[in-house]
Amino acid sequence: MPAASPLPAAAxxxxxxxxxxxxxxxxxxxxxxxxxxxxxxKDVEGCKRLLRRVVELGINLIDTAASYGPDVSERLIxxxxxxxxxxxxxxxxxxxxxxxxxxxxxxxxxxxxxxxxEGSLRKLRVERIDLYQxxxxxxxxxxEDSVGTLARLREQxxxxxxxxxxxxxxxLRKARKIVPIVSxxxxxxxxxxxxxxxLIECEKEGIGFLPWYPLAASSLATEASPLAQAAKRHNVTxxxxxLAWLLHRSPVMLPIPGTSSIAHLEENxxxxxxxxxxxxxxxxxxx
Numbered sequence: 001m002p003a004a005s006p007l008p009a010a011a012x013x014x015x016x017x018x019x020x021x022x023x024x025x026x027x028x029x030x031x032x033x034x035x036x037x038x039x040x041x042k043d044v045e046g047c048k049r050l051l052r053r054v055v056e057l058g059i060n061l062i063d064t065a066a067s068y069g070p071d072v073s074e075r076l077i078x079x080x081x082x083x084x085x086x087x088x089x090x091x092x093x094x095x096x097x098x099x100x101x102x103x104x105x106x107x108x109x110x111x112x113x114x115x116x117x118e119g120s121l122r123k124l125r126v127e128r129i130d131l132y133q134x135x136x137x138x139x140x141x142x143x144e145d146s147v148g149t150l151a152r153l154r155e156q157x158x159x160x161x162x163x164x165x166x167x168x169x170x171x172l173r174k175a176r177k178i179v180p181i182v183s184x185x186x187x188x189x190x191x192x193x194x195x196x197x198x199l200i201e202c203e204k205e206g207i208g209f210l211p212w213y214p215l216a217a218s219s220l221a222t223e224a225s226p227l228a229q230a231a232k233r234h235n236v237t238x239x240x241x242x243l244a245w246l247l248h249r250s251p252v253m254l255p256i257p258g259t260s261s262i263a264h265l266e267e268n269x270x271x272x273x274x275x276x277x278x279x280x281x282x283x284x285x286x287x
Contacts, residue, residue, distance in 0.1 A: 007023075007056075007057055007058025008025075008057050008058055008266075008269045008270055008272060008273065009023040009025045009026075009057050009058035009059040009060070009269050009272055010023050010058045010272070011025075011272040011273040012024040012025050012247045012272035012273075015208055015251070015252065015254055017061075017089070017131060017161060017182045017183055017208050018160070018161040018180070018182040020087075020089050020130060020131075020160075020161070021087070022060050022061040022089050022254065023058055023059060023060055023061065023272075024247060024253065024254050024255070024272070025059060025243075025247070025254075025255060025268075025269055025271070025272040026059055026060075026061035026062065026063060026210070026254055026255065026256040027054045027059045027061070027062050027063070027256060027257070027258065027265070028063045028064075028212070028256035028257060028258030029051075029062055029063060029064040029068065029073045029076075029077060029258060030064070030065070030068050030073065030258045031258045031259055031260045032047040032050065032051070032068075032072070032073050032076055032260055033068050033069045033072045033073055034069075034072070034101075035101065036100075036101025036102055037067075037068055037069070037101070038069065038098065038100060038101040039069065039072065040069075040072055041072070041076075041260065043260075044076070046260070047076055047260060048076065048079070048080040049262065050259075050260065050261070050262050050265060051076065051077060051080045051081055052080060052081070053262050053265060053266075054265065055081065055085055055088065057265070057266065057269045058269075059269065060085075060087050060088050060089060061089045061091065061254065061256070062077065062081075062088070062089070062090050062091065063091045063092075063093075063185070063210060063256045064077060064090070064091070064092045064093075065092055065093035065094070065096065065135055066092065066093065066094050066096075066116045066119055066120050066135075067093070067096040067097065067098055067104065067135065070097070070098045071119065071123060074092060074119075074120055074123040074124055075123045077090060077123075077124060078123050078124045078125040082124070082125040082126075084126075089130045089131060090124055090126070090129070090130055090131075091129075091130060091131035091132075091133060091163065091183075091210075092120045092124065092129055092131075092132060092133070093132070093133040093134070093135035093165060093185075094112075094113050094116030094117055094120065094132065094133075094134070094135060095107060095108040095112070095113055095116065095134050095135040095136050095138065095146065096135045096136055097112075106135075106136045106137070106138035106139070106140070106141075107138065108134065108135075108136065108137070108138035108140075108141045108146040109138070109140075109141050109145070109146075110145060110146075110148075110149040113134075113146060113149045113150065113153075114149060114153065117129070117132060117153055117158060117159070120132070121158065127157075127158070128157060128158055128159065128160050129158065129159050129160065130160045130161065131160065131161050131162075131163050131182065131183060132150060132153070132154075132159040132160075132161070132162060132163070133162070133163035133164060133165050133183065133185060134146055134147065134150060134162075134163070134164050134165060134167075134175075135165050135166070136165060136166045137166060137167060137171060143171060143174060143175075144174065144178060147162075147164075147174070147175045147178045147179060148178055148179075150162045150179060151178050151179035154179060161180070161182045161183075162175075162179050162180065162181055162182065163181060163182060163183035163184065163185060163208075163210075164181055164183070164184050164185070165184070165185040165186065165212075166185070166186060166187075167184060167186065167198065168198065169197050169198055169201045172184060172198065172201060172202075172207075173201075176205075181207060182207060182208060183207060183208040183209070183210055183254070184198060184202055184207060184208070184209055184210070185209075185210040185211075185212055185256075186198050186199075186209070186211070186212065187211070187212050187213050188209070188211035188212075188213075188214070188246075189211060189213055189214050189215065189242065189246070190227065190242050190245060190246075190284065190285060192213070193285070199250060199252075199253075202250075202252050203250055203251070203252050206252070207252060208252055208254050209250065209252045209253050209254065210254045210255075210256050211246060211253065211254075211255055211256075212256070214242070214243060214246055214255045214256070214257050215239050215242055215243065215257055215268075226283050226284055227241055227242065227284060230276070230280055230283070230284065234274055234276075236270075236271065236274055237267065239267070239268070239271075240267060240268070240270060240271040240274060241271070241274065243255050243257060243268060243271035243272075243274075244271045244272075244274035244275075244276055245276065245281065245284050245285075247271070247272065248276045248281045249281065
């Protein structure tokens with residue numbers, strides 16, 4: 001009997017997050033909510049079908065947050081996928097509260113982070129979060145207090161691994177003096193590489209880098225642009241090419257594109273199989 005074909009998400013290889021091995025193409029679950037990442041989605045059953053398809057495609061890193069909905073994304077994941085398949089990593093985040101669609105506010109005090117974490121455990125139906133990430137830096141709270149809270153929750157067995165989001169190199173280094181950090185989630189894409197120095201630091205230290213907003217390539221996708229021309233050569237969409245570029249840009253890169261559409265999910269996941277030459281990566285902006 002011939003060997004089974006590898007699942008699409010496995011085409012880009014794997015990465016070790018602490019003691020967890022994940023396929024490098026992940027899924028961001030922000031869009032399985034209502035408009036503005038607020039409230040219930042219009043098609044709840046459609047979102048559940050989407051989540052099941054995520055796992056079928058071999059994606060074993062799903063990123064969510066307490067603030068998505070709020071609570072909606074985590075709850076739907078728990079309702080749909082629990083009990084979780086062996087090796088499926090559910091990463092979530094705490095430290096942001098909502099005041100309506102478009103309203104995002106930091107709340108990273110020890111009490112608020114502990115409350116967020118306890119809510120995530122309940123909604124995801126687990127006793128320990130595989131990867132719990134500080135969602136933002138709260139200017140009202142000493143950074144060391146926020147990170148120290150996650151370190152204590154890890155010591156209590158409620159967090160397996162700690163990650164950060166929206167941090168600088170200096171903040172990453174400070175956090176690593178308090179608790180081991182296995183991942184950073186910052187905005188990064190072809191047209192916005194403000195966090196380049198953070199990515200380089202993650203490469204140096206073997207820390208996973210989850211780029212949020214990975215598909216912001218529309219301004220680069222004019223018909224004559226290098227992105228559009230490369231996409232045409234590979235017979236893929238500019239969005240797929242932008243994801244492929246991220247995967248080729250760094251071995252620590254773990255894209256987590258999000259969508260509420262199964263067709264778009266399958267298109268994104270197929271980008272893991274796109275092979276770019278070193279020249280193509282450099283032409284698009286790689287080192």
